[in-house]
Structure formats: C-alpha cells, structure tokens
Amino acid sequence: MDKVVNSLREAIRLCGLEDGMTISFHHCLRGGDAVSVQIAEAIRSLGIRDLTVAPSSLTSGNDGLEDYIRDGTFTRFQTSGFSPALGRLLQSGGIRQVCELRTHGGRPAALKRGDIRIDVAFVAASTADRNGNCNGIGGHSAFGAMGYSLTDVRYARKVIVITDELSPYAVAPVSIGQEQVDYVVPVETIGDPAGIATGAMRPDRSPLNRRIAELTAKAIICSGHLREGAAMQTGSGKISLSVAGQIERYMMDRQISGDFAMGGITAILVRMRKEGLLRTLYDTQSFDQTAIRSLAEDPAHCEVSAEAYASPLAKGGPIVDGLDFVILGATEIDVDFNVNVITNSNNQVISGAGGHGDTAEGAKMTVITAPLFRGKYPVIVDRVTTLTTPGRFVDVFVCQEGIAVNTAVQKNRELADRLRDAGLPVLDIHDLQRRAERYTGKLPPLKPGGRTVGLVYWRDGTVLDEIKMNDEL
Amino acid sequence: MDKVVNSLREAIRLCGLEDGMTISFHHCLRGGDAVSVQIAEAIRSLGIRDLTVAPSSLTSGNDGLEDYIRDGTFTRFQTSGFSPALGRLLQSGGIRQVCELRTHGGRPAALKRGDIRIDVAFVAASTADRNGNCNGIGGHSAFGAMGYSLTDVRYARKVIVITDELSPYAVAPVSIGQEQVDYVVPVETIGDPAGIATGAMRPDRSPLNRRIAELTAKAIICSGHLREGAAMQTGSGKISLSVAGQIERYMMDRQISGDFAMGGITAILVRMRKEGLLRTLYDTQSFDQTAIRSLAEDPAHCEVSAEAYASPLAKGGPIVDGLDFVILGATEIDVDFNVNVITNSNNQVISGAGGHGDTAEGAKMTVITAPLFRGKYPVIVDRVTTLTTPGRFVDVFVCQEGIAVNTAVQKNRELADRLRDAGLPVLDIHDLQRRAERYTGKLPPLKPGGRTVGLVYWRDGTVLDEIKMNDEL
Structure with missing residues (x-):
C-alpha cells in the first residue's frame, strides 16, 4: 500500500502522462510556491509536451513556468487568472493556445x-503519510486550507501528493484521504509559506482607504444586512481588511454575532471568531499565518472545497448563496456596474476572476470598493475593458467621494433610499465618473487588441468576454 | 439556499422517488435506529412501491421494516446483512426479489x-444546519462516525439529511457538506444512541472467552506482527475486546506504539490512543459512547468513509490493506479455513458480512476466534453453510483448545513453526474438529434449502455463495 515514489519524474511516468493531456495544481502557497516549477521540470525531462495546465490560479509563485511555456511543454491554461508576468506572456502571444479563465466556482x-x-x-x-493521507496544516510548510485540491481529487484521473514532510505515521486530520491518492512524492521543499501573505493580503491604513472603508461599513450597516446571524465574506484587499475591522467593532458594540464568514480566511476573521462574533469560518484557502494556525486548532474553522464554496452545481447551491454581504474590489467598474478584476485599463492581465463573480451572484448585497481613480486612470469607465462580473450582480459601489447604488436592480431602490435617509453620500455612478474624470480626464479609447488569447467564462459555462493580445507588451 | 423541508413525505416527493427505484440509509444507530421506519412510512403514504433498499446493513433497529416488506413497499435489499428477524423473513420467502449481500468494502x-x-x-x-452541513457527533442523539453515508452521498442521485437537532447556525465540523445535500428534514427523533452498544459490542469475561483471548494475544505477539508502528483491527466481539485488553498491556509493558487502529471504534481503542499506544484511529462507525466522544474531541480520531476503509477500488488500496493483523469472529469455520458469519449451522441468516472479508483479505495476519462449539453445534465444520470469507485469506483459527494455522497458505508455514516453538498449542484443524465433535457429535447434513433468496458477493463483484429459503422458519 506504500505509495511513496522517490521522484516526481517517476510518479508522472507511473501516471501515464502523455503529450496533450491536462494537469492541475493549487495556488494556496501563492507567492511562496515552489512546486509548480518542480513539476514542470520533471515533465520536461520526460519529453512530454503540449500540456494543458488547469491550476486553481497562477500567482507570482508560478512565474518560473515561463520557460516551460516558451519551449512548448505547456501550451494552454485553464485558470482563474494570471500573475502580471504570466499575463504579459499571454498577451504577447507567448502561450500557444487560447486560454480559459474561470471563477473559483466556475472551475x-x-x-x-x-x-x-x-x-x-x-x-x-x-x-502526508506513505498512503497518501495529507493536509496543509501539519509540517513546517503549513499553508492552511487546500480547498481547491479537495475538488481536483474528486475529478482527476490520477493524483500525486507532493510533500516536504513525509510522516512515517498516519496523518491526521485528513484533508485528502488515501482512497483518492495514487502516489506520494517527498521533495526538499514545497515552498515558503511566508510568501502567502504577499500582494493583496497586506492591510493598509492610508486615509483614502480608511475613508472608503468607513463609507462601506456604514452602507452595510444601514442596509440591514449586518444583523444577528449574518453571513459575510469580507475579502483580503486593503480596503476590505479595514472594513472588516469596522464591522468587528460594530458587532461587538451591538452584541451581534454572525453565522459564518468565508473565502480566503484572514487574521481579522479569526479574531472575530475568537471574540464570539462569528460562529463558523469556511476556508478554501488560508490567507495568513493566523488563519493557518486557527484552521489547525479551531473545530469551527472548517476547510471546505471550492465546489462547496462556490460551484453553481453544488447541490442546493454553494455556500456563497448564503452570504448576506460580500466586499469586493475592482480594477474597473463601468456605469452599468459591470466589474473588471482581470485586466487593468491598459488591457494588461494582472490578476484573476477568483471568487468575485461567485460571491457577487450569491450574496444578498454585493459591495464593490475602490478609489475613484488610480494614478492617471479613472476606476469608473464607460465600459469595462474585461467583463468579469456582470453589473446585475453588483449592488453598491463605494469610493472616497460617495456611494453609488445599482438601482437598475429593482431591490436596490429601497436600499438607495435607506442609505440616503441615513445621511450617506449617495450619488449617481455617472456623477462619480465625472468627478473621477475631473482628476484624470477621459481615458483615450484603447488601441484595438490583436488576436484573442483568452476567454473569460461566466460560472454557468458561457463566455463573458475575450482577452486580446496587447501589442504594447 | 434553505433546504429544510418539514416532512419526509415532502422531501421524498421533491426527490422524484418512483416505483422500482433504490434508496439507502446507514446503520450507525444500530439497535437504536428510529429513522428507517419513518422513511418507510413516508414512502408508503405516497403509494410508492417495489423499492430496492440498499442500506449499509440491517440490525434489530430496522426490524420494523417487516410490515413494509410484506406489503410490497420494499421488495429487494442490497445490504451487508440482516437482523435475525429480517433474516427469518428473507428465508421464509417474505422478500419478493433475490437480495444481495456485500461486505462494507464491497458495497x-x-x-x-x-x-x-x-x-x-x-x-x-x-x-444538521439548514443548508445540509451535518455530522454525527453534535446534538443529543450523537452516534459518532457516519462513514457509510460519506460514501453514499458521493454516488446517490439525491440526498436527504434527517436530523433531530436542526441547528440555526452553520454546523461544524462538517462530515457531509452542503454541496452534497438536497434536502434537510427535521424529525422528532432519529433514534436512541443507547441502542448502539447492543449485541456484539458488549464485553464479556467468561473463563472460556478469556482462554481464547489469551491464546489469540499470544499468537499475535509470537507472530511478530505486534511491532512498533503496527496497524490493527481488534473488532468488537466479546473475545476481540478481551484480546485488545491483552494487546494493550503488552504494548504498554514493551513501550510499543502502534500506527493506527480501525474499524468500528470501541472504548478500549480510545483508551489505548490516550495512553499513547496508538497514533491514529480510523472510524467508519463508532461502537460506544466513549468512541463517540473521542471522535468529537480527538483530532487523531478520524472519521473515514467506507470507501477509504475497505473498498478494493480505493486508489492504491483501502486502509484495510495496511493492517498488520485483524481479529475476527465466525459462526462457522471449515477445515479449509473458509469462514461463515452470515448464517448459523441451521442455515438461518443472523448477521452480515460486515468488514470481515475486507479486513481478512487486507491484513497480513487474519485471526479467527471462536469457541470450539456453541451448545450442540461444532464451530468447525466440513464445509461452511454460507461462504463469507474464503479460507485463503484466513491465517489462524483460535479456540479454547488450541491454535490451527492455515498452512495451505505458504507464508503461514513459518508462522506455525514459530508458534509451536513458543510452546503454543498448535493443532491441525481436523484435530480441533474431532475434539469439537467429541462434545457435539457430527452435525447431521442440512436439509436442502428451497429457492435462492440471497446472493453473497465477494468484494470483487463475483458471487461467492447463495442463501436458500429455510423451510423450518
């Protein structure tokens, strides 16, 4: 029953991987990932080519894959998104086939x-133990929840577990059980968990972000959704983390306790859980060391699969459908409240769809937060460069100058009145757009892109938008 | 997302259950089960008939199904076994179609x-919560692991969770996640967990059983399989529990610690785990209140699916394949070491295949324990009435008069020498048979049975034996 194979190369050979097949991995080690390049190297050394790579997402930790894309080892990606470096490669035509982008629930x-x-x-x-039982909370490279892989192993033909702490004893608790694992490969390192809290996850206390966070918290409180038993996803962006802090204080003052928080779990949610403000944390991917420790210690901090979290095909609907509110970011939002989180206004792929569309569709109240403009670019545009989340799933946009409510959605008319009655600065999104353009001017129209290099899928499997080559890259 | 439906009847209607379809339930509440009859009543009230019932097993807690079998609501069973009462119904021709019996891994x-x-x-x-997240360790009717249902929900078209403690908040930990649940039905009671430790699970201290237990423990110790890192299934029969106690003392004296114990988990295994004698407990079904509490409290006490536990189609083999030794019972064993645990020597179905064949095939050393005779019936027979576990998977038989080693299996010849060298009473199984017959006489040949009412499947899907009608019933 021992499934240990001493090299990735040998395990891959045993799995019968051939040209043109599809592999997957998770991105839970984020910027600290050291696994994807080892996989790529083993595959190349076997002379296997033309693979589709279907990871849960691609971050800076996967930038080393560039070499293996250029030489034709990997020729297509099915992913939530790309790191800026891999995005440049995509849009300069460096990936041979058209790629597919899906949300965490769409995948x-x-x-x-x-x-x-x-x-x-x-x-x-x-x-991991020698039979393949494994988790992400034990060992010296603990990274927390492995929610994406929980789904992968359900559907993959073969499963290889890679670990830098092979246990001679049965591993417990079991996140992925041995019945779903074919081979176990010990490696020197799977990566540096210190690389997890990079980029998006660092909190920030600039006055601008504090102002947006305050308005956001007020809008949520006034909406009535922050009630006893509320379910929330507060997100991991700079503004989101600050909003969470204000929600925490409000709940504490009013002695309200929420039902659950979900998504990538952060230290502030763990603190709220310890304070009795949240009963349950649903975690697909742990966003910092505090969350990783909490997942290991707190039975009410539950690891859940991406399928449970966000798949529209989960029975009766995924956990996102139970959200009262979600706080999300945007690179762009347009006057119809459509949101872009994949590209910037220069049509450069810089991130991924993540759980944005899933939570936006699921939550009763979807709040998009962003500054009015970033440098010379307004955030509110006539039409988003890349459609990530359709406006019909967005309820409110909050920036430093006020709150725009998407009253094209019937239920939001009362919300707009309520926020206005509470004295909050409710403005038409066109007004906000004009204010932004006072600083930035109108964006010049984008140079038409080249051929299509990526397709953005909505969670129901239909194509939402295309990503074009960018000749400036 | 709320999946609560206020009656079983309504939930069944919503699932589209129709004549001739198949339903399943677990038997983890054993003698205390109050669910199966409620299901039956709801189905009958809808006028649905001719169903196949595929529970993990049938115990005395399911005896109330008799009415629903007689009226044609249920006309076929796919199960591990039958309670004596339902066995009588089967063998008197009361179940309209031929039934199928499979091991816990065969299912x-x-x-x-x-x-x-x-x-x-x-x-x-x-x-359970209103979205379907559920477990067997919370609430006032906690019964422990729900390992059989973990497998069912993976394959069933529709899933209905029935609970007598509907939580207004998210349930954690999650044994079965909401993504696998269609409806949640609150009921007055799911049963009485005090009914779990009935029948097989009560320990017993008779001198006869102590003698058998002593010989069994000595045989295992001499075999060399009780080493540092050993994996074991000690079982829940009277003799097994006593053997476990002796293994515990031996391990403690020698400061040996085992890797894991598995199967139905009992209080003694929990104690061994607390004493540091076992690193992990793998639990498909908790056999007493101590085990139920331990599952809730000890992260190294892991709930595992029947698939992980015993399915021959689990990737790389199921957990049973890692067993060093297993202690099992028998109603009969024949001179070729074939074992029967389904019927008695009167050809009456009294129990089920359970995990007998799975662990026997998986373990390095399979020990069958039983008294030499029971009342007027010898345990050793020329040919078992019903073949449950083929002799090639059985290594040793232990009764009060000695130990028979199955030397038809090559590897056991050395084992026989080793036990003999240690001064243990190693005897030929034919000798033991003759000794038994000195007390009981030779059994008269069984009256030929009537038509076939059941098929006993081996874990690979082939038919091992048939169960015939019994005209004496």
Missing part, C-alpha cells in the same frame, strides 16, 4: 460538466 | 461500478 462546475478534464492532479501538502 | 466498490445505484440516500445526522 469545479467545469470539472463536473467535463469542460475541464484533469489527467493528473498535483497536490502540494505540508504533510 | 462502495459496487456503487463505483454501478452495480448499486442509489436514487435517494437518507442520512440520519445528529445535527
């Missing part, structure tokens, strides 16, 4: 429909 | 192959 739905078919799933685990 | 394999197709799985849970 398990695509797996269920068979639109993505994983031949070999690679699962980085911070500890 | 998930049959689900995977499509030999069993569950239309609606009913999952009794001691607590």
